[in-house]
Amino acid sequence: MSLISTSKPISHNFGDQDIFKNISFAIEQDSKIGLIGRNGSGKSTLFNLLIKKITPHNGDIQMVKNCKIAYLTQDPELNNEMLLYETVSLSRPDFVELESKLSQATENLEKDNSPENYEKYVEIQQRFEEIDGYHYETEIKLVLTSLNFPKETWNQKIALFSGGEKTRIQLAKFLLSPFDLLLLDEPTNHLDLKMIYWLENYLSKLNKPYIIVSHDRQFLDRTVTKIYEISNCKITKYKGNYSAFEKEKVERETLLVKEYDNQQKKIKKIKEQIKQYRIWGNARDSEVMFKRAKELEKRLTKVEIIDKPRNEKEINLRIAINKRSGNDVFHLEDISFGFSKNVLASKVNLRIGYQDRIAVLGDNGCGKTTLLKLLYNEVNQLSGTIKKGASLNIAYYDQMHIKLVDNLSIMKTIWELAPLATQGYVLSYLAKFGFRGDDVDKLVSTLSGGEKARLYLAKLIHDKPNFLILDEPTNHLDILMIKSLENALINFEGTIIFVSHDRHFINKVASKKWFFKDKTVIETDDSLESLFFSKTAKPKPKKALVHKEKTKKVNPYLVDKLYQEIEDLNKKLQSKKDVYKVLEEKFADSTIYSNEKELTLTRENIKLLTQEIDDLSIELDEKENTYLEYLEE
Numbered sequence: 001m002s003l004i005s006t007s008k009p010i011s012h013n014f015g016d017q018d019i020f021k022n023i024s025f026a027i028e029q030d031s032k033i034g035l036i037g038r039n040g041s042g043k044s045t046l047f048n049l050l051i052k053k054i055t056p057h058n059g060d061i062q063m064v065k066n067c068k069i070a071y072l073t074q075d076p077e078l079n080n081e082m083l084l085y086e087t088v089s090l091s092r093p094d095f096v097e098l099e100s101k102l103s104q105a106t107e108n109l110e111k112d113n114s115p116e117n118y119e120k121y122v123e124i125q126q127r128f129e130e131i132d133g134y135h136y137e138t139e140i141k142l143v144l145t146s147l148n149f150p151k152e153t154w155n156q157k158i159a160l161f162s163g164g165e166k167t168r169i170q171l172a173k174f175l176l177s178p179f180d181l182l183l184l185d186e187p188t189n190h191l192d193l194k195m196i197y198w199l200e201n202y203l204s205k206l207n208k209p210y211i212i213v214s215h216d217r218q219f220l221d222r223t224v225t226k227i228y229e230i231s232n233c234k235i236t237k238y239k240g241n242y243s244a245f246e247k248e249k250v251e252r253e254t255l256l257v258k259e260y261d262n263q264q265k266k267i268k269k270i271k272e273q274i275k276q277y278r279i280w281g282n283a284r285d286s287e288v289m290f291k292r293a294k295e296l297e298k299r300l301t302k303v304e305i306i307d308k309p310r311n312e313k314e315i316n317l318r319i320a321i322n323k324r325s326g327n328d329v330f331h332l333e334d335i336s337f338g339f340s341k342n343v344l345a346s347k348v349n350l351r352i353g354y355q356d357r358i359a360v361l362g363d364n365g366c367g368k369t370t371l372l373k374l375l376y377n378e379v380n381q382l383s384g385t386i387k388k389g390a391s392l393n394i395a396y397y398d399q400m401h402i403k404l405v406d407n408l409s410i411m412k413t414i415w416e417l418a419p420l421a422t423q424g425y426v427l428s429y430l431a432k433f434g435f436r437g438d439d440v441d442k443l444v445s446t447l448s449g450g451e452k453a454r455l456y457l458a459k460l461i462h463d464k465p466n467f468l469i470l471d472e473p474t475n476h477l478d479i480l481m482i483k484s485l486e487n488a489l490i491n492f493e494g495t496i497i498f499v500s501h502d503r504h505f506i507n508k509v510a511s512k513k514w515f516f517k518d519k520t521v522i523e524t525d526d527s528l529e530s531l532f533f534s535k536t537a538k539p540k541p542k543k544a545l546v547h548k549e550k551t552k553k554v555n556p557y558l559v560d561k562l563y564q565e566i567e568d569l570n571k572k573l574q575s576k577k578d579v580y581k582v583l584e585e586k587f588a589d590s591t592i593y594s595n596e597k598e599l600t601l602t603r604e605n606i607k608l609l610t611q612e613i614d615d616l617s618i619e620l621d622e623k624e625n626t627y628l629e630y631l632e633e
Contacts, residue, residue, distance in 0.1 A: 010059030037230035164190035335384030362516030
């Protein structure tokens with residue numbers, strides 16, 4: 001039985017703009033779906049239909065009773081006055097309620113060790129264990145640490161976190177909440193590569209269905225088994241991941257074009273026959289000829305016409321330069337940068353040469369954006385020398401500060417850059433960025449995040465720069481636009497330095513990689529997997545020890561082994577608690593009080609078992625803390 005399905009095909013529109021026309025779909029209990037389509041094609045609308053925020057104008061969506069849907073949006077809704085740990089723990093209200101009651105019962109028992117207080121404590125503790133409360137506490141710690149929230153931030157107010165951190169907090173909430181279906185809207189947008197690898201691993205082991213909207217092709221390749229593509233108001237379903245979809249789509253489109261052409265030839269032939277029968281009927285005054293013409297017309301009306309295949313227009317983006325720079329673009333000599341109380345990197349010695357395409361890599365907060373601003377002269381280095389090359393015309397794409405005028409239209413935004421240009425020139429230029437027809441008259445204030453990103457990019461490169469500084473240029477762009485940008489950057493005759501977490505984009509565009517490591521920046525040829533995902537890292541040859549001091553390294557095998565030890569301790573602890581309950585229940589039987597030997601033995605066993613439970617709890621706590629420290633390193 002499907003978790004969610006369309007009992008009747010659904011249609012939906014906004015005003016005179018159709019979003020869906022008679023679409024049908026089903027979401028099964030094991031669905032792992034990637035939802036793709038151009039910006040504005042209807043991906044968010046479909047999510048809103050699933051959570052019943054809006055109702056389809058025609059058709060009906062059915063779902064199983066009490067179906068719980070968790071929806072990760074791009075705009076987190078969080079209470080700024082609450083603490084981080086409190087916010088995340090509220091993903092399970094039953095846990096919060098019983099945890100509070102258990103804490104109160106424990107406090108009451110410490111003040112008054114009466115049978116009534118003891119029974120109340122045992123009852124609440126049992127209910128807490130039934131909802132797996134102790135394991136949930138461990139889950140909270142693991143998820144927060146894995147999403148790069150160290151312990152010292154857990155009692156920090158939400159208001160103090162950045163926009164990207166709030167997105168990760170929302171992700172933590174949804175991953176911990178009870179749900180039957182998970183909807184993820186661009187979950188990787190504010191995650192660094194290390195966390196993206198972690199999320200991929202988490203989802204691959206998740207035994208719940210989910211639908212992911214993402215422009216990250218490699219993320220889709222590793223997390224989904226079906227692709228639903230929204231195009232031309234329809235949903236087309238494909239089996240397999242994104243790479244399989246790309247291959248199958250080409251095959252389908254080729255076949256569809258062939259079927260359409262063949263049908264058009266047949267229709268043309270039938271129409272010619274009808275015309276000929278009518279000519280013969282008039283010439284010979286023959287009812288037989290007219291009858292044959294009518295039979296063919298009737299047959300033609302019953303033909304199910306194949307719609308003419310409409311391929312999405314590819315954006316042929318080209319980034320031109322006015323004049324080339326010198327061979328030496330930038331030279332960083334022994335520089336340090338950051339803040340007086342927080343030096344982000346020091347002893348940095350790197351060079352940018354003409355036509356280098358450099359990807360700047362590192363964890364969130366390490367200083368990648370600061371390094372870009374340093375090159376753009378928005379911030380100053382703390383020490384060292386930066387030598388800037390000659391004839392540089394720099395364009396800086398800052399995803400956090402898209403500078404556009406709200407009350408200007410798309411066309412006027414570009415026309416202001418070239419006031420003497422013709423309208424035809426402006427329209428032609430905008431078409432390269434996917435703005436066509438009536439779109440060019442839209443006001444900036446009405447544009448989506450993806451549309452603003454495209455327009456901002458169009459504005460920046462209009463001046464034909466020869467050095468591009470790009471901070472997360474693929475955020476908010478759809479896959480088709482990202483592909484066009486990739487090709488444009490590869491063919492760009494200037495120099496590029498960029499920050500991105502899109503692995504496919506990095507691997508295709510970058511000719512060099514700069515990596516933040518140990519409070520400096522190094523150039524490296526290592527793969528992204530070896531830099532950010534230790535489980536796939538190949539062991540490097542052992543080097544002779546030079547220093548006597550031992551360098552602490554965390555072996556992934558030991559981390560996995562420690563996790564298994566924690567799981568085993570949890571089971572052992574639970575087993576001891578089960579035995580404890582059995583012994584406790586003996587006191588409810590009045591016959592035990594007449595058997596002094598059994599009463600004494602039971603009390604001794606309970607005392608011994610209590611000590612064992614305490615020892616196991618301490619050991620478990622120590623191992624969990626060690627595990628969390630490993631994850632933080």
